[in-house]
Amino acid sequence: MSQHWITDRMHKIDASGIRKVFDLAANMTNPVNLSIGQPHFDTPEPIKQALKDAVDSGKNAYSQSQGIKPLLAKIQGEIDEAYGHTDRQAFVTSGTSGGLMLALSTLVGPDDEVIVFDPWFVMYKHLTSLVGGKIVEVSTYPDFRLDVNRVADALTDRTKVILCNSPCNPTGHVASVEEMQALAELARDRDVALISDEIYRSFCYDGDFVSPAKWNDQTIVIDGFSKSHSMTGHRLGYCHGPKHIIEQMIKLQQFTFVCAPHPIQWAGVAAWDTDISHFVEEYRGKRDFVRDSLSENFEIHGGDGAFYLFVKAPWGTGTEFVQEAIRNNLLIIPGNVFSSQDTHFRISYAADDEVLHRGVDILNRIAKR
Missing domain, CATH: 3.90.1150.10 (Aspartate Aminotransferase, domain 1)
Known part of the structure; x- marks a missing residue:
């Protein structure tokens, strides 16, 4: 049938x-x-109130694909201060899942390889399959630390992306400065795209969060509000990375997600300032x-x-x-x-x-x- x-x-x-x-x-x-x-x-209540106010004041139509200016200004201001990269651009995505989908669709083609760390977040494998790529697993057992030598051994001429997640779902591992610096420098030196999924970065208990973007200005960072502000159903994320990559992702967003939900973006403005x-x-x-x-x-x-x-x-x-x-x-x-x-x-x-x-x-x- x-x-x-x-x-x-x-x-x-x-x-x-x-x-x-x-x-x-x-x-x-x-x-x-x-x-x-x-x-x-x-x-949190201020975020819910901001959403209600946005709906009541008529902010219910499409926004620009890259996001509303007040939210973009807050995101861009923080990443400029954190990294000082002259070419790093941010935009607003429909959840971190939307950001991951756009990034992999932009970077990965048929039979290209994406390195993930085992154990991995379940979506990585399936999104890679959807864009025609192939997952290459690098084990982190038994202690879930990132061994850059294992990553180097897994690289081939088909490797397009290394996808890392710290703090990690499902292990809760937070990569150390040494782990992140080594991974960032390997990706830079071998000319492989590095995607850093940082959705849990607010939840670090035994040390400070560190992003590989500190050592590799070509890192594509995926982040959002779902976990930090309990907004999983609101579908609000953001991404930042080198401008030439971000422009392609925004172009793809125009023809897929169109934009993140407009009134939710105004809730995001309030979330950014919520402790x-x-x-x-x-x-x-x-x-x-x-x-x-x-x-x-x-x-x-x-x-x-x-x-x-x-x-x-x-x-x-x-x-x-x-x-x-x-x-x-x-x-x-x-x-x-x-x-x-x-x-x-x-x-x-x-x-x-x-x-x-x-x-x-x-x-x-x-x-x-």
Whole structure:
């Protein structure tokens, strides 16, 4: 019938990983949910009010594709101060996912290679497939650090992009100055595009965030408001990089997303000036509690930022351990959703403290099975 209408590229996109988890969870009653990759707090009130005001004042039509001037001025001003690159330009995207889609579509063609670090954010693999590219995995096991020698060994004449994510989903690893500088300089010296996904940069608990753009002025940075300001449903991101790349991305945005949602951009102006440091401190405490509570029964690396722990299963595969957790009414994600290995599972500690207490109790109990 109409099955032959579907293009081959869609068959390279496998949505089965997380679907299997939620199929298993379908019959759970009031589960202890440590699976959700978004903040557990609501969007701060000044941001919601700015959105309402924008809608009420008629800011509901298209904006310029690159974004509204007040928001662009705030973003551009900060990146100019941070990097001092004469050629670095910013624009507003429809979420960080939109920014990633535009960047990969601009840089990657059929059979080009994109280096990602295993474990990776699930979208990287599928977006690369969608634009016709091929993922090349560089392992970060067992401690999730970025080994530039492994990256150098993975480079070929087909390598177009190195895609890094720090703080990392799913591991919570925050790359050190040494790791980032080495990666930035390798990409620069080998003339490979470097995309830095910095959506979790506000959530660093044990040291300062550092971007590879500090050492490589050709770095394309993807960022946004979803995680830092709990605006996941608002779809507001931004990107900055060398002007000749950004111009191509804006051109593509004109014919795809058109623009980020206009009234949401005015909410972004308010978000830029909204202090979220108390949320960061709250999540630092949650990280400390979960990590400390599990340390006796589980091997844990990473966890320096974002709001995830990527924990090694104490017995069986990651999938088998998650199945047992689900049987005990705990919802977590098996590591093979994010990785070529099936040895770990991901916890999100973006949850109420009572839920975290219940979750660690279940995990410690089933670890001793």
